Amino acid sequence: MGFFCTFTFNMIEKSKLLKIGSLAKPHGVTGEMLIRLLPEWHGYEPDPDFLFIDLQGGLVPFEVHAIRYRNDQDLLVILDTISTEEKARRVQSADVYIDPEELGQEPAHTEFSIHQLVGFEVTDKNMGALGPIRSVADIQNNPLIELFYKEREILVPIHSEFIVRIDMEKRQMDIDAPAGLIELYLE
Known part of the structure; x- marks a missing residue:
């Protein structure tokens, strides 16, 4: 008598998962990857145990070792078995799915986006007129405004304790x- 063995595979169904974006590119040489979120998920901070990557039409689960938020639309992740830039490039452009319960809370809607500050004239309490905001660096937990004052680039954190008033x-x-801070850039 021969030994007969059967296996049952439970395929992961896309319909039960949520597509949050795609793998944009490797970030560094250790396998960390950038996930560009779809516009409808900007501002969300998912905290999944697993990400499901669409590889050749099938979803493959990868355990999340680390996740951090670069800005409202980009996540940086480290996944198991992807430990080099070369391995990360192999899955580049693949769609990324998660369990809908791990999406996190809907972001609070603010009256304006910090990016709307570009072009605003800035005046400092001690230094006087500094000029217009040239750009905003939307760094997670530390957004900065960029000014040019006396032909020097000045970066100032957008933090409630430094903002006296904004007149829209x-x-x-x-x-x-x-x-x-400003004097430091002028030296």
Whole structure:
């Protein structure tokens, strides 16, 4: 008598998962990857145990070793078995899915986006007029405004304790920069 063995495979169904974006590119050489979120998921902070990557039409689960938020639309992840830049490039552009319960809470909607500050005239309590905001660096937990003052690039954190007033109509922002911060850029 021969031994007969049967296996039952439970395929992961896409319909039970949520597509959150795609793998954009490797980030560094250790296998960390950038996930670009779909617009409808911007601002969410998913905390999944597993990500499901669409590889050749089938979903493959990868355990999440680390996840961090680069900004509202980008996540950086480290997954098991993907430990080099070369391995990360092999899955580049693949769609990424998660369990809908791991999406996290809907982001709070604010009256304006910090990116709307570009072009606002900035005045510091001690230094006076600094000029217009040239750009906003939306760094997770530390967004910065970029100014050019006296032909130097100045970066100032957008933090409630440094902002005195924002006038949306006049497109002006009054700040009280930390002592010595602006001078540091002028040396």
